[in-house]
Amino acid sequence: MTTPPAQPTCKLLVIDIDGTLLTPGGEITEGTRAAIAEARAAGVIVTLATARRYGNTASIAHELALAAPLILYDGALIVEHPSGRVLYSNPLPDQVAQQGIALLLAEGLQPVIQPLGDPLHEEVWTGPVELDSPWQQIYFTVHAAELRRLPREQLLKPDKAVLRLVALEAPERLRLLAPAVAALDCSWLLLERGNYQCGELTLLRAGCSKATAVAALADLLHIPLTEVMAIGDNENDIGMLSRVGLGIAMGQASAAVKQAARATTTSNSEDGVARAIERYLLRAARTSDSNSRSRSTCL
Structure with missing residues (x-):
């Protein structure tokens, strides 16, 4: 030390x-x-x-x-x-959250949306099951009690502020998104290996x-x-x-x-x-x- x-x-x-x-x-x-x-x-x-x-x-x-x-x-x-x-x-501005969700969906990636709500009754929002990656399937199993699957139209217009927007995928696929994510008015982080043994892309409010x-x-x-x-x-x-x-x-x-x-x-x-x-x-x-x-x- x-x-x-x-x-x-x-x-x-x-x-x-x-x-x-x-x-x-x-x-x-x-x-x-x-x-x-x-x-x-x-x-x-x-x-x-x-x-x-x-x-x-x-x-x-x-x-x-x-x-x-x-x-x-x-x-x-x-x-x-x-x-x-x-x-x-310190949630994402609504417009930036919508842009990030739209970007992931356009790339065929499943968004993991963590909305601002009552901490004692947390929710995780996501889209149709066919977009799930193998790593997200594990994540959604762990958080099954909090999971809400929403249609694409509702995902693109969340009715609560979004604290974090996350994608769990192979890191090489997430790296291809870096230029588009960097163009958004947000802070973002790409981990090559997160807690679910895959790449983890996180979008937060700018400066958060x-x-x-x-x-x-x-x-x-x-x-x-x-x-x-x-x-x-x-x-x-x-x-x-x-x-x-x-x-x-x-x-x-x-x-x-x-x-x-x-x-x-x-x-x-x-x-x-x-x-x-x-x-x-x-x-x-x-x-x-x-x-x-x-x-x-x-x-």
Whole structure:
């Protein structure tokens, strides 16, 4: 693990989920649980920043006994936990959402539409089953309870704001869409390999990211960004890691992610989150306690 320069007080810890908090097998290690519990006991607010929805993030937050606003949909939504109250939303403009959906349909790709609604009763919208890719079939099976299949005409005119628009396909096919997507007034991200073992193309409101949501949350909590520590592993974490006081990249992260961070920990198969919390937050907190100061410092 690398050692960054000294940092100011750390009051907010933001952790990505997939590839970071979770092991490759999708589990949270006992070491990570203990480190997060100790960070919270030291007075640090611990939260999660993820591309996931509230439903499958709230269960993880509950497992870790977190009581803090959660950053969801790649930064398009912040939801108070456990109440489920929306604190912040940053959806796509209606016209841009319609343009993105029309582009995917014109290319024969199935849109995965994640609308803004009640976080306690989330929905996923999509089109006719014949457009499903094999990877989307897996996704739709996982989210069967939230799935609504709509006719093309209704897809093109959604009656709710759209938080995220996603396509799950072979990466080489999604790469061909890059010029057309880049022409839209939106932020977009193409992952070569997402959580469903395929390419993942995501469209968000222009400027929307985990980084902007972390900044919004820090503002809501009256915490300077210099007093925020974040841990992540993927391209959608780059902005977040570079913007906070101390960004830490997982050991298995790409060179681009590591370059954006100020420190690197071990991989998610080697308790990287626990090691990062221990080294850069808890060790400093203990030192601070020994100096009779009840605050934690990122070193």
